[in-house]
Amino acid sequence: MRILAIRGENLASLAAPFSVDLAGGPIGATGIFAITGETGAGKSTILDALCLALYGRYPRVATGGRERAPDPGGDPITIGDERAILRRGATEGFAxxxxxxxxxxxxxxxxxxxxxRGKANGRLQNKTRSLTRLADGGSVGDSKAGLVDAAICELTDxxxxxxxxxxxxxQGEFDAFLLAAEGERAELLEKITGTAIYSEISKRIHAGAEAQRATVKELEAHRDAVGLLxxxxRAEKHAERARLQAEVAGLSGQLADLNAALAHARRIADTRGLVAAAESRLTVARQxxxxxxxxxxxxxxxxxxxPLREPARNAARAERDLTAAEAALVLA
Structure with a gap:
């Protein structure tokens, strides 16, 4: 984000229209400058105008107080109302x-x-805000749609x-920082810059480290309580371990033999079952x-x-032929 210009009119002590060009002229070429002037000349008002234009608020009235102050319009306004920056006697103002x-x-x-009604004692109207592009004057958002705040935060981050x-x-926070004692300056700096969260993180890390140190000490105490042989x-324990390993090896061999015998017994039992089933089928077949x-x-x-079927057929055929022949003989 880079500020190019600040303009305003009828804001607090600044009655006439003002414009501060930060991109061109001597200020733009210098790159660093200071705003000086008598008390009440309007130095802070220029910075107020900067905040008003961007966020609709400025630090000097960014408070939730409910105290009210009189207004020429007749209706008192709260001390936190940014419209109070409008100059007395002015009918309108802008930043x-x-x-x-x-x-x-x-x-x-x-x-x-x-x-x-354009009168100095008229009732204060609601503020209006807008955000437009410099290139084409196109509107980015308006206050009624609630898009200006979101757009400003997006564009400025x-x-x-x-x-x-x-x-x-x-100004008040900076004065407090400069005049604070050395012990209070860090706390004020955290408040101003919003870095108090890092102190909280440091405290939590320190507390976690202390808890881990206590755990380590407890583990070291348990370790030291274990006696050495x-x-x-140690030689006796090694000999006992060798003896037990030998026993385990022997038992492992026995276990292998027993597993083999168990598998053979299972095969015998399965075969007997098959034989019994076959015998049962044989009995049924015999019945x-x-x-x-x-x-x-x-x-x-x-x-x-x-085997006699065909000779029997031939004999029957021969008998039929014989009968026919005898009949033919008698006829002849």
């Missing part, structure tokens, strides 16, 4: 900021307010609180054979006379 957004394009953010803590440090005891024995004998007889 504008030209800037380059994150996308590299130029934009103009505007904040304005006016009094009813800063919320109002982040902007006033990093870009625009409020002398050389003779069926006894039941059908007459049919078997009849089939045996038929099988025995089957």
């Amino acid at each position: 504008e900021v030209d800037f380059i957004g994150r996308d590299g394009q130029g934009y103009c953010a505007r904040w304005s307010v006016y009094r009813a 800063l919320t109002f609180d982040q902007f006033r803590r990093t870009v625009l440090l409020a 002398d050389e003779a005891a 069926a054979l006894e039941t059908h024995r007459p049919d078997s004998l009849r089939l045996a007889e038929l099988d025995a006379v089957e």
Whole structure:
């Protein structure tokens, strides 16, 4: 984000229209400058106009207080109402900021307010805000649609609180920082820059480290409580381990033999089951054979006379031929 220009009119002590060009002229060429002037000349008002145009608020009234102050319009306003920046006796005022957004394009953010009927004692009307592109004047959003705040945060990558803590440090907070004691300065700096979260992270890391140190000490105590064996005891333990390993090897061999015997017994049991099933089928077959024995004998007889079937047919044919021949003989 880069600020190009700040403009405004009828804001606090600045009655006449003003314009600060930060992109051209001596200021643009210098790159660094200071705003100086007498108290009440409007130095802070220029920075207020910057915040008003971008975010519709400025640090000096960014408070949730409910105290009310009189207004020429008749209705008192709260001390946190940014419309109170309108100069006394003025009927309208505005603040504008030209800037380059994150996308590299130029934009103009505007904040304005006016009094009813164009009179100095008219009732304050609602503020209006807009955001337009410098290149073509096209509107990016308006305050009624609620798009200006979202667009500003997107284009600047800063919320109002982040902007006033990093870009625009409020005068009261800076004075407090400069005059603070050395012990309080770090706390104020965290408050101004919003980096208190890092202190909290550091505290949590320290607490976690202490807890881990306590755990390590406890583990070391347990380790130290374990006694070490002398050389003779270690030799005895090694000998016992060798004896047990030998026993395990022997038992492993026995286990292999037992597993083989068990597998053989299972095969025998399976074979016996198959034999019993075969015997049962054989008994059923024998019973069926006894039941059908007459049919078997009849089939045996038929099988025995089957070879005589053709000679019998030939004999019958010969007898028919003989009868026919005798008849023909008698006729002859």
